[in-house]
Amino acid sequence: MEVDTEIRARWVLPVAPDETVALPHYSVIVNDARILDVLPSQEASEKYSPKELVDRSKSIVLPGLINAHTHSGMSIMRGRADDQPLLEWLHNIWPIEGAVACEEEFCEDGALLAAAEMIRGGVTCFSDMYFFPDAGAKAAIRAGMRAVIGIVFLMFPSGYAASLEDYLRKGEEIRKHFKDEPLIHFTYAPHAPYTVPPSTWMQLKALSKENSVPIHTHLHETKDECTSSRVLDRTNPACHLSDEMCHPLEDLNRKGILGPNFVGAHMVHLTDEEIDICAEKGVHVAHCPTSNAKLASGFCRIDKLLRAGVNVALGTDSACSNNSLDMIAEMKMAALVAKNVAGDPTVMPAYMALRMATINGAKAFGIDHITGSLEVGKSADLISIDIETHPGNFPVYDPHSAVVYAASREDVEDVMIAGKFVLKEKTHCTLDLHDVLRRADYWRTRINKQFPLN
Numbered sequence: 358m359e360v361d362t363e364i365r366a367r368w369v370l371p372v373a374p375d376e377t378v379a380l381p382h383y384s385v386i387v388n389d390a391r392i393l394d395v396l397p398s399q400e401a402s403e404k405y406s407p408k409e410l411v412d413r414s415k416s417i418v419l420p421g422l423i424n425a426h427t428h429s430g431m432s433i434m435r436g437r438a439d440d441q442p443l444l445e446w447l448h449n450i451w452p453i454e455g456a457v458a459c460e461e462e463f464c465e466d467g468a469l470l471a472a473a474e475m476i477r478g479g480v481t482c483f484s485d486m487y488f489f490p491d492a493g494a495k496a497a498i499r500a501g502m503r504a505v506i507g508i509v510f511l512m513f514p515s516g517y518a519a520s521l522e523d524y525l526r527k528g529e530e531i532r533k534h535f536k537d538e539p540l541i542h543f544t545y546a547p548h549a550p551y552t553v554p555p556s557t558w559m560q561l562k563a564l565s566k567e568n569s570v571p572i573h574t575h576l577h578e579t580k581d582e583c584t585s586s587r588v589l590d591r592t593n594p595a596c597h598l599s600d601e602m603c604h605p606l607e608d609l610n611r612k613g614i615l616g617p618n619f620v621g622a623h624m625v626h627l628t629d630e631e632i633d634i635c636a637e638k639g640v641h642v643a644h645c646p647t648s649n650a651k652l653a654s655g656f657c658r659i660d661k662l663l664r665a666g667v668n669v670a671l672g673t674d675s676a677c678s679n680n681s682l683d684m685i686a687e688m689k690m691a692a693l694v695a696k697n698v699a700g701d702p703t704v705m706p707a708y709m710a711l712r713m714a715t716i717n718g719a720k721a722f723g724i725d726h727i728t729g730s731l732e733v734g735k736s737a738d739l740i741s742i743d744i745e746t747h748p749g750n751f752p753v754y755d756p757h758s759a760v761v762y763a764a765s766r767e768d769v770e771d772v773m774i775a776g777k778f779v780l781k782e783k784t785h786c787t788l789d790l791h792d793v794l795r796r797a798d799y800w801r802t803r804i805n806k807q808f809p810l811n
């Protein structure tokens with residue numbers, strides 16, 4: 358049978374249905390943008406005649422990584438406000454955003470930079486939340502990336518929208534505009550309970566149900582957010598806008614907003630009871646351990662969440678709080694943090710970290726029937742990681758361990774999304790990298806002129 362592509366691997370890690378499985382000397386057969394077969398390479402050569410045979414018999418082939426939480430437009434501000442607590446950080450970033458993120462080109466150029474970085478690091482899908490969601494969508498389409506675009510909501514006016522009604526009107530227009538784009542998916546993305554009022558939350562609860570669009574928000578990121586909301590300390594900018602004296606998660610639960618269509622980013626500060634609520638309601642968590650560690654927000658109790666049966670996905674957060682959109686590094690960080698929070702090295706083995714960075718992300722955003730694993734019928738969203746060139750990857754006993762604990766994003770050699778190579782042999786196929794960097798440099802110069810560094 359003639360097919361489009363055979364990728365012949367040393368190892369294939371399908372991730373689902375069983376995340377512990379590693380298939381030696383297997384091939385992935387791609388036809389019409391989908392995975393047609395995953396089978397031993399020897400059988401593949403008898404059964405299929407591919408138009409293109411990609412020999413990766415010294416590499417590991419796995420599903421593309423899914424960055425479950427990022428703000429792509431912010432990539433241009435990478436390194437502008439480091440080593441500060443979250444609220445101080447926000448107050449350094451917001452004026453710059455007010456001056457430049459009010460322009461759609463800034464957001465699109467930032468998203469292009471983010472896309473180029475993520476593709477180079479094996480990310481095939483990202484869940485985005487930023488001003489001008491159409492800029493993120495356009496950049497993703499240009500890059501050939503899958504994206505879950507957040508229809509953002511904030512109580513503050515911005516260059517993008519003048520009021521909450523305007524955020525909604527523009528967001529729904531964007532959603533309609535891109536509805537036939539196969540790589541573009543959506544969430545409603547109210548920024549946080551301390552920046553979005555209860556009336557909007559109730560509106561989004563109804564819209565989420567009506568349109569089957571998940572809600573994605575920042576939740577319980579800092580201790581301040583919980584303690585100030587519990588006593589309604591309005592002098593604290595992290596205090597939720599609800600009039601209920603309780604934790605924001607409890608408030609959202611009372612409002613009936615928590616469910617399988619809800620993704621909470623961070624969820625660092627959770628009581629045992631709140632973890633049970635998340636499990637009961639089928640809430641998803643977008644865990645961002647590097648961002649949390651950099652802002653000293655604390656460590657999410659991943660072991661408890663996993664044991665309660667909560668679906669935990671993995672995200673980098675923005676280039677301002679990480680400072681890289683490196684999902685391979687994030688997997689290692691997640692595993693190390695989980696082990697240390699639990700005081701138990703058996704917590705979150707390498708294959709579990711990979712599961713969080715792939716199928717769990719797809720599940721969180723309701724696209725696990727499309728992507729997130731190397732299963733027959735799914736979109737061919739996959740990557741290969743070279744384990745032969747760098748001595749730091751030698752030798753390989755367990756390919757899951759090699760990917761999570763030893764490899765770096767520099768070792769990613771190919772990235773395929775919907776059957777199309779967007780990176781091949783470490784070279785971008787869809788983006789002009791020189792142009793992407795030149796655009797980012799233009800904005801860096803402008804920001805430095807307007808906001809000189811001391």
Ligand SMILES: [Zn+2]
Pocket residue numbers: 426427428575622674675
């Ligand atoms: Zn975030």
Ligand SMILES: [Zn+2]
Pocket residue numbers: 377378379708755756757758
């Ligand atoms: Zn393994």
